[in-house]
Amino acid sequence: MPEGPSLRKFHQLVAPFVGQLVVTVGGNSKKINPNMLEMLRLQDSQVHGKNLYLNFGLNEDLGLSDSFLLPKHLQKEVKLPKEISNHKLESTSSTSGLDGQEVPASSSTIKALELGEEEKEPLNEPWWLNTSQNSGPWLCFHFGMFGSVRASEYSRATKPNKKGDWKDPLPRLVLHFAKGFLAFYNCRIYWCLGPMVKPSSDILSEEFDRRQALEALKQANPVCYTLLDQRFFAGLGNIIKNEVLYLAKIHPLSLGSCLSALNLESLLDHVVSFSAGWLQKKLEGKPQHHLIYQKEQCPAGHQVMKDSFGSPNGFQRPTWWCPHCQPKVTPEEPNEVQATKEELP
Ligand SMILES: [Zn+2]
Known part of the structure; x- marks a missing residue:
């Protein structure tokens, strides 16, 4: 949608x-x-x-x-x-x-x-x-x-x-x-009764509250669940979820509590920049090309995995990720993935 x-x-x-x-x-x-x-x-x-x-x-x-x-x-x-x-x-x-x-x-x-x-x-x-x-x-x-x-x-x-x-x-x-x-x-x-979402939770609002979003991401939940939580990331849907996790090199099922502050900040940067970039393209009538969403290979040529993930109370949403570019970080092996701030292609 x-x-x-x-x-x-x-x-x-x-x-x-x-x-x-x-x-x-x-x-x-x-x-x-x-x-x-x-x-x-x-x-x-x-x-x-x-x-x-x-x-x-x-x-x-x-x-x-x-x-x-x-x-x-x-x-x-x-x-x-x-x-x-x-x-x-x-x-x-x-x-x-x-x-x-x-x-x-x-x-x-x-x-x-x-x-x-x-x-x-x-x-x-x-x-x-x-x-x-x-x-x-x-x-x-x-x-x-x-x-x-x-x-x-x-x-x-x-x-x-x-x-x-x-x-x-x-x-x-x-x-x-x-x-x-x-x-x-x-x-x-x-x-x-009227708009029911605070601008501070809207990813495209100037009032988007990064601190609140970061607190939500830090929890011991898979980050791919938290990103779709409209209380903290209103407007973020399944395409943005898949693309920003790839850009930040984070496995969708990584627990937020196992990721470093740098990784989480990088993920948040990608949420904001990717969404703003996509909006800009829409306003200019240009298509948004996906890096991982519905792809069989990642831009580096690796085979992409696909499965359905979602919190027990939410929908299971199709998720694509590259096991090479987005290694899973487990609680036993905390491992800082290399944070990126690449510009969107
Ligand atoms: Zn890859």
Whole structure:
């Protein structure tokens, strides 16, 4: 599924529409009622980790009362308990499991996302915050394997389906504005209280907290589990995990507690520089070539190993590593691997 750099690109596509009124809507979402977005204004957009958040507000320009503009089912305001309305940025991502591994609401959800379907759950009604707080509801988008956002263009079929038909993908949601539209594909959409991830845990945020991330990496857990922990590395997905472990010459199952401070600092440097470099390429429309992810040989020509690793509470994710370039460090044989600060190719 799209990782942090892709989400930043989606955010860039959405940004020009912020401030505009949603004129009509479309899409096949069964989880939310797209019609309730008509005549609401897209007020804000934010990206945190692997989620995109859109904030909607009333169209005050028309001089009509709030209740007139709101669809019927939205006209009754939801009074939120104080502790809920205050917690917005305090809690961890709603898609984080007990240990922060990415765990969508149900196992059927991830299956549905992989299949490009929307999970069968009851219609999700918005949290309509008290309008006096000047904050409308937020829609959260969590993208599946082939999830994407298109601005003023639809996604086209790139290959025929099993029946040989060239069927274009169907957007989950389309927001039409006075000029142009946004189409959202293969994503789970739900109403929420607002962005639920602290910028300090977002690998692409200027506020990314390296000290906190380092503390997490130091624990006696395999580093490949910790890297996917969205509480400390929001936006870091399976591609970034594989690539930065190769760049830092660290075996995926090495326990963080067995690695030197220098190795962990090097790994963190690669997380930040690789993610920023990938984002830069995305913004320039250039492809990101992988060094180890889905490869049979590493750049040095060694045979690459592949297996599925994941914490007991999270998903098992395919992992590629080179046993020569990334030797395993065991508790019995602490061995400092050579830290690198190579530039990305
Ligand atoms: Zn190698």
